[in-house]
Amino acid sequence: MIEVIIGHYNYWVVILLMMAGFYTVINRGNLIKKIAGLNIFQTSVFLLYISIGYINEGTMPIIAEGFDKYANPLPHVMILTAIVVGVSTIALGLALIVRIKDAYGTIEEDEIHDQDMSL
Amino acid sequence: MIDTLIDITLLVFLTITAIAIIKIHNLFVIIMLFGIFSLHSAGLFVVMDAPDVAFTEAAVGAGISTVLMLATLALTKDHHEKKPKHRARLPLLVILITGAALVYGTYDIPSFGDPDSPAHQHVKPRYIERSVEETGVPNVVTAVLASYRGYDTLGELTVIFTAGLGVMLLIGGRLRSRKKNET
Amino acid sequence: MKHNLILRVIVKFLFPVIALFAFYVLFHGDYAPGGGFQAGVILGVAFIFYALIFGLVTTEQVIPPQLLRILASTGILIYISTGIVTMLLGGNFLDYDMLAESPVTGQHIGIMVIELGVGITVSAIMLMIFYAFASRGRS
Numbered sequence: 448m449i450e451v452i453i454g455h456y457n458y459w460v461v462i463l464l465m466m467a468g469f470y471t472v473i474n475r476g477n478l479i480k481k482i483a484g485l486n487i488f489q490t491s492v493f494l495l496y497i498s499i500g501y502i503n504e505g506t507m508p509i510i511a512e513g514f515d516k517y518a519n520p521l522p523h524v525m526i527l528t529a530i531v532v533g534v535s536t537i538a539l540g541l542a543l544i545v546r547i548k549d550a551y552g553t554i555e556e557d558e559i560h561d562q563d564m565s566l
Numbered sequence: 567m568i569d570t571l572i573d574i575t576l577l578v579f580l581t582i583t584a585i586a587i588i589k590i591h592n593l594f595v596i597i598m599l600f601g602i603f604s605l606h607s608a609g610l611f612v613v614m615d616a617p618d619v620a621f622t623e624a625a626v627g628a629g630i631s632t633v634l635m636l637a638t639l640a641l642t643k644d645h646h647e648k649k650p651k652h653r654a655r656l657p658l659l660v661i662l663i664t665g666a667a668l669v670y671g672t673y674d675i676p677s678f679g680d681p682d683s684p685a686h687q688h689v690k691p692r693y694i695e696r697s698v699e700e701t702g703v704p705n706v707v708t709a710v711l712a713s714y715r716g717y718d719t720l721g722e723l724t725v726i727f728t729a730g731l732g733v734m735l736l737i738g739g740r741l742r743s744r745k746k747n748e749t
Numbered sequence: 750m751k752h753n754l755i756l757r758v759i760v761k762f763l764f765p766v767i768a769l770f771a772f773y774v775l776f777h778g779d780y781a782p783g784g785g786f787q788a789g790v791i792l793g794v795a796f797i798f799y800a801l802i803f804g805l806v807t808t809e810q811v812i813p814p815q816l817l818r819i820l821a822s823t824g825i826l827i828y829i830s831t832g833i834v835t836m837l838l839g840g841n842f843l844d845y846d847m848l849a850e851s852p853v854t855g856q857h858i859g860i861m862v863i864e865l866g867v868g869i870t871v872s873a874i875m876l877m878i879f880y881a882f883a884s885r886g887r888s
Contacts, residue, residue, distance in 0.1 A: 454677025459669060460577040466665040467584040474657040477647035479593050479638060483600050486631065487584055490607050493623070497614045502686060503679035507615040507782070508706040510698050516681065518615035519690045520706040524715060527707065528722040530622045531786045531871060534631055535729030538878045541638040542736040545885065548642040555648050617782035621774070625790040630875055633797055637882035701856040703779040711784060712860040712867075716843040719863070720828055723870055727825055730874035738881035 457498050464491035476556035478544045482537060489533050496522040569613055576610045591647050593639055601632040618707045753802075760802045767795040775868045779857070785864035789871025796872075797879050805883045817877045824870025831862050 468491060471484025500519035508520040544554055551559050583603045587596050604627025611620035639645065676683035697709040711719055774781075775788035800808040831843065838847035845859025846852040 450677070451673070454680070455672050455675070457573070457577070457678045458672040458675060460581060462665055462668045462672070464580055464584050465668070466661045467581075467588060469664065470657055470661045471588055473660065474654045475647065477593070477644075479635065479642070479644075480587075480596060480647055482635065483587060483596050486600060486627075487587065487603060490604065490623075490627065493619070494607060494610060497611055497616050497619060498678060499675075499683075499685050500616070501614045501679050502681050505615060505679075505681075507617050508694070509780075509782070510694070510704045510706060517694050517706070519685055520693055520710050521689060522685075523616045523619050523707045524710045524718075526616075526619050527622055527711065527784075527786055528719060530619070530626050531790065532722055532725050532729070534626045534634075535726045535733075535874065535878070537631060538634050538882075539729050539732045539736070541634055542733045542881070544638055545641050545737050545882075548644075554642050554644055557648075618784065618787065621782060621787040622790060625787065625794055629794045630790065630797065630879070633801070634878065634882060637879075637886065641882070641886055700853070701860060702853040703857060703860055705779055705781065705783075707782070708778050708784045708860060708864070709856075712863040713845065713856055716832075716863065719867065720832075720843070723825055723828060723867055726874050727821060727870060730821060730877050733878045733881050736881075737885050738877075 458495065461491050461495045461498065464494070478547065478554040478556065479541075481556075482540050482544070485540075486533075486537060493526045493530065496526050572613050573610065576606050576613065579606045580610070591649065593645055593647060594636075597632060597635045597639060600635065601628045604628045604631065618705075756802050760799060764795055764799050767798065768792060771795060771868075771872075775864060776861070778864055779860065785867025786871055788864075789868040789873075790875060792868070792872040793875030793879070796876050800879065800883065805880070805887060809880070812876065814877070814880055817873045817880070821870050821873035821877060824866045824868070824873065827866030827869065828863055831859060831866070835859070 465488055468484045468486070468488030472481050472488065475481060475484070500522035502516055502518050505516035505518050506514050508517045508523065510517075547559065548554050551562055553559060553562075580603060583599050583606065587599050587603070590596055590599070604623060608620045608624040608627065611617075611623055676685075693706055693710055693714065697706050697714075698704055701709045701713050703709040703713075771788045771792035774783035774791060775785060778784035778788070796808060796812065799811075831845075833842075835844050835847050836842055840847040843859075843863075845856045848855035848858045
């Protein structure tokens with residue numbers, strides 16, 4: 448039991464963070480807060496990937512003499528590009544929020560829905 | 567040992583920040599907490615031997631994302647979110663079920679840092695052993711990013727370019743048309 | 750923030766350091782942690798930092814928005830044309846072995862050129878997105 452906890456607590460905390468982000472996305476009506484929740488979800492997925500690439504008593508994947516255990520470089524590459532792609536897509540979402548504010552005068556989901564219904 | 571200690575401390579910080587983001591209704595505070603969240607996760611990336619990722623996360627998450635969200639907040643001028651009218655029973659249920667399913671799934675994942683896990687058996691040894699003699703670049707992450715997975719990176723770059731174009735089309739064009747009207 | 754002396758002096762001191770660090774990260778990315786994506790983001794952050802303190806008008810005099818559009822496309826063009834050059838030299842698309850006498854040197858050159866292209870595009874796009882948001886607030 449103790450071994451399972453030591454070996455998996457990292458994944459469990461990451462899942463907790465993921466669910467915190469997910470909860471913010473589906474429960475809250477404010478669009479900026481939704482984006483913040485989406486960002487937390489995204490960051491916790493990054494943490495999950497990097498956790499899988501980690502190796503005990505290893506070192507960072509830069510080849511040098513005197514080391515033979517390296518972390519897995521493949522998740523690093525994927526997450527590295529995913530972070531920069533993530534910020535671009537988040538910027539696109541924020542730009543949509545700015546336009547929604549212009550069109551509806553609010554960034555609360557309920558009020559936007561009410562305005563759509565009353566048309 | 568010290569690695570594990572730092573790891574646990576940072577994970578606790580991350581959890582506290584995430585819960586604070588759910589609880590707090592002031593959007594300015596939420597955005598600042600989000601910057602802190604990103605910085606902590608960058609620290610965690612360093613502990614988990616991923617300095618390249620930590621670099622990017624520190625500059626992007628704590629830098630650009632936070633500035634962009636603050637800019638959006640300044641443009642929308644709503645600094646407080648409205649409290650939800652209904653009780654959050656259904657979302658909570660969805661979260662609990664999804665979380666439980668994911669935790670159940672982790673029992674099949676090998677332990678954290680296990681050198682014998684399948685993720686370390688395939689492709690990775692090839693990269694570690696051959697990348698220096700094939701590319702002459704000691705930083706394996708750079709070699710994989712630019713050489714072995716060059717097509718992938720080209721695609722990612724195109725995605726970034728397209729997202730930038732999308733932002734320009736959505737909110738960047740107004741200034742020029744106004745100038746035209748003035749002249 | 751026009752009258753905050755401390756911030757202005759610190760930005761003037763830090764801006765060249767951050768920009769230089771970005772280029773160090775870009776061109777030393779083969780031996781140390783770093784590469785095109787990080788360098789691009791750091792360079793973008795340097796200009797955003799400058800724009801936050803000195804205002805958008807001053808920054809647009811240093812880097813006009815039109816130049817950013819050209820730079821953003823130039824980066825991708827560098828990337829794709831490297832691939833096409835390797836095809837013309839008789840290899841596959843993005844097969845850097847052809848770029849020099851020995852495959853290892855060719856790979857090294859190819860990787861650095863690609864990283865340069867990535868860095869240019871990423872920094873230009875980051876700054877372009879920031880300009881879009883900031884100029885919206887001015888109107």
